[in-house]
Amino acid sequence: xxxxxxxxxxxxxxxxxxxxxxxxxGTSIAQSGVTLDMSRMRSVSVDPxxxxxxxxxxxxxxxxxxxxxxxxxxxxxxxxSQTGVAGLTLGGGWGYLTRRFGWxxxxxxxxxxxxxxxxxxxxxxxxxxxxxxxxxxxxGNYGVVTRFEFRLHEVGPMITGGxxxxxxxxxxxxxxxxxxxxxTAPRELTAATVxxxxxxxxxxxxx
Amino acid sequence: xxxxxxxxxxxxxxxPIYGIGDPIANVVTSKPYVAQQSMLDANEPKGPHRYWKTExxxxxxxxxxxxxxxxxxxxxxxxxxxxxxHLGGAxxxxxxxxGAADNRDA
Numbered sequence: 664x665x666x667x668x669x670x671x672x673x674x675x676x677x678x679x680x681x682x683x684x685x686x687x688x689g690t691s692i693a694q695s696g697v698t699l700d701m702s703r704m705r706s707v708s709v710d711p712x713x714x715x716x717x718x719x720x721x722x723x724x725x726x727x728x729x730x731x732x733x734x735x736x737x738x739x740x741x742x743x744s745q746t747g748v749a750g751l752t753l754g755g756g757w758g759y760l761t762r763r764f765g766w767x768x769x770x771x772x773x774x775x776x777x778x779x780x781x782x783x784x785x786x787x788x789x790x791x792x793x794x795x796x797x798x799x800x801x802x803g804n805y806g807v808v809t810r811f812e813f814r815l816h817e818v819g820p821m822i823t824g825g826x827x828x829x830x831x832x833x834x835x836x837x838x839x840x841x842x843x844x845x846x847t848a849p850r851e852l853t854a855a856t857v858x859x860x861x862x863x864x865x866x867x868x869x870x
Numbered sequence: 871x872x873x874x875x876x877x878x879x880x881x882x883x884x885x886p887i888y889g890i891g892d893p894i895a896n897v898v899t900s901k902p903y904v905a906q907q908s909m910l911d912a913n914e915p916k917g918p919h920r921y922w923k924t925e926x927x928x929x930x931x932x933x934x935x936x937x938x939x940x941x942x943x944x945x946x947x948x949x950x951x952x953x954x955x956h957l958g959g960a961x962x963x964x965x966x967x968x969g970a971a972d973n974r975d976a
Binding site for chain 1: 957
């Protein structure tokens with residue numbers, strides 16, 4: 664990857680990094696440039712004693728959740744298991760565990776990153792702290808991350824969750840109750856209110 | 871409402887939600903965390919072109935809730951979703967400058 668970064672810099676080409684490929688603005692593909700496709704680098708290594716996970720740059724959320732949940736551990740990730748961990752984390756990231764443990768980036772302990780000069784660096788709170796600050800929410804602008812280290816927490820493995828729905832004429836009442844809930848809910852509870860036409864799901868009555 | 875409770879007292883934590891009463895559907899249940907994490911996969915398939923707008927707000931004022939309700943109820947597309955996601959908690963406890971993500975009053 665350092666060789667690729669050297670090559671695109673010397674040739675003056677645009678470089679993009681594709682992990683899950685979920686960015687809706689299409690930033691994972693560099694138009695007329697070079698795309699580094701990370702999708703075959705999907706290993707996760709969990710240290711249950713130290714409560715950290717080393718995560719490859721092509722991992723999807725489901726790869727990490729499955730590996731950490733074998734030990735009853737989790738870090739803060741998003742809502743769709745096919746999302747790439749890298750883009751989610753570099754953008755800040757949030758999910759059902761954010762109320763307990765902060766942004767996804769708050770749970771980042773360290774990255775290995777190839778910067779634009781082609782050097783492979785380790786960034787954490789002590790080493791290159793400014794670079795580490797930037798990758799915790801600054802997006803993919805600061806280099807090619809080749810390894811993420813995440814802090815893990817005891818979660819589950821069983822939780823209580825799912826969907827509950829009311830008809831549209833009760834929207835005002837439901838929204839009032841939801842607002843009350845946002846001031847009383849414990850951190851272990853995350854609720855999102857969705858307004859939409861009923862999806863054709865088996866658990867929704869046809870009318 | 872999309873719900874995830876990861877503590878050990880689900881009945882009391884979820885009581886304010888169940889208390890709204892008479893839902894048309896309720897599939898909130900005990901399940902593995904990994905199942906919760908893939909529950910929305912089918913709802914977000916690869917392929918469709920999307921348009922999203924997102925705003926972080928520190929509270930839910932009356933004007934916001936009525937605009938959200940009236941705007942959402944006027945939509946006719948089955949692909950539309952309006953979502954209010956409750957944040958707060960741990961992310962509020964760090965300083966605004968702790969990482970580039972900011973939005974710590976959300």
